[in-house]
Amino acid sequence: MTATCRLVAMRLPAIEDPSELGTRLGKHTASCLRCQAEAARYRSLRRHLAALSTVSYPAPEGFVPSVMGRLSDPVVEVVRRTGQTVKSRVVAVAAAGAAVVATAGTLALVRRRLQAPV
């Protein structure tokens, strides 16, 4: 294996087609059986990976009823109707809670000051 073969081997996983190797490495590959074999392996790998897109794994039995059962969850329904995510809803509830606590605290403080002897 020459230094150029090693360069080709390093470059091949990054490209979609050996024509992207560039002039020097392309010229070398055209006359090097080792590099042609390596290019063929990557071509085969990409082709077989692309073929996986036509292969499907059947969803397990009962998948559809199980999904439909989850749709009736009240939280899911509220989020769907209001367009709010669960997170934004939790934040809104927490903010409302904090506001109530702050108001109650302020009122208690004002009341105590008013009742305090002058």
Place this chain on the structure above:
Amino acid sequence: MSGREVGPHDEQDLVRSAASGDDAAFGELVRIHQHEVYTVAVRMVSDRELAYDVAQEAFVRAWRAIPQFRGDAKFSTWMHRIAVNTALTHRERRKRTKTDALDAMHVEPVAEGLSPERAGESAAMRPDLEAALAGLADPLRRVVVLKDVYGWSHAEISEHLEISITAAKVRLHRGRKVLRSALWEHKEDRS
């Protein structure tokens, strides 16, 4: 991939009905796209049990979001992206044992749309390829699956995985290299 083929107009009707709250119409969409979404989940998380949860969660998210679905893309494309995003958010919960990853490969896949000759060739290589893919580290597998299996661009991958385009290219390079070694190196050693 689907139990019953529906035309694009039928599907648009189903999407419109589902968007206005018709859960029976949405159920039909789930029935049509269940295998496709489950397959994306299996490939992304490489764990059958987790893939089941991911696929379910993806449909629940789709049900929540479908009133906002404008129909710019096909429903299947939209659903595919939701499944990918759901798989990414479930990554922390992934069980990392090797047996689980290999167990995911026990599901019997079904090939569609290839010529008999090409299908035969792919089928012969598929078990080794699926096992090699399952053995890839998560970050590498996600990029290889999205780019080489589903044909996403580096820009799309970068956006969905929240990584730079350079990082996506580096992961693809490394992933392909690992797969090449897994598929051919031991055979070369033997010969």
